[in-house]
Amino acid sequence: MIEDLDPVIHAPKRLAAMAVLSTATTVTFPFLREHLGVSDSDLSKQMATLERAEYVEVRKAGRGRGATTTYRITRTGRAAYDRHRRALAAILDG
Amino acid sequence: MIEDLDPVIHAPKRLAAMAVLSTATTVTFPFLREHLGVSDSDLSKQMATLERAEYVEVRKAGRGRGATTTYRITRTGRAAYDRHRRALAAILDG
DNA sequence: CGTCGCACTTTCCGGTCTGGCAAGTGATGC
């Protein structure tokens, strides 16, 4: 029930991030920032939280100006996300 | 998007409470407490939050030992809940 | 070459949310 909701994923911004990550194979930092409408620092922290949980993998290409940080969902991440979705559905549909 | 998620409803316990309230016409305090697996004080506060938002109505029958407090979802509450569900669905299904 | 701008990250910090514990109220039942 309630306890099946993953607090790491339940936070709105991280939920939206996971939703995108679950459908796209790869997403960049700027894209996510625009998509979620959050600040650099905010997104950086949200993604760090997802990383710490090992729900996403980071790939850094280059440094400095042209740099691109891309995220990918991990197996664990996908499993956690699916579980979360199911928990949500269970609550919502009684 | 994210901004369509109602923070009053998004909190897991309150989400579960609203889900029950949305299907049952009337729910008692003890039932909700058991159903959500929370303490008296916790539930009391969660419901007070929903009341303040005018998402639920309270009806108190009697006082003291045999007392029963029952909750009912309001029109506003139902509207907010539906909106929240749609927002969730929009996020989850991209 | 210097400086501007992009792409992040990290630190600091105030504010909100959360939830337990404990005490208080009202009234019944043993």
Added chain:
DNA sequence: GCATCACTTGCCAGACCGGAAAGTGCGACG
């Protein structure tokens, strides 16, 4: 009387949240 049910309220500590600002790395532009 005393335990019990049904709540409510106050106190409070810990978690989380997100903005602001400063820092790093490096390519682009004049």
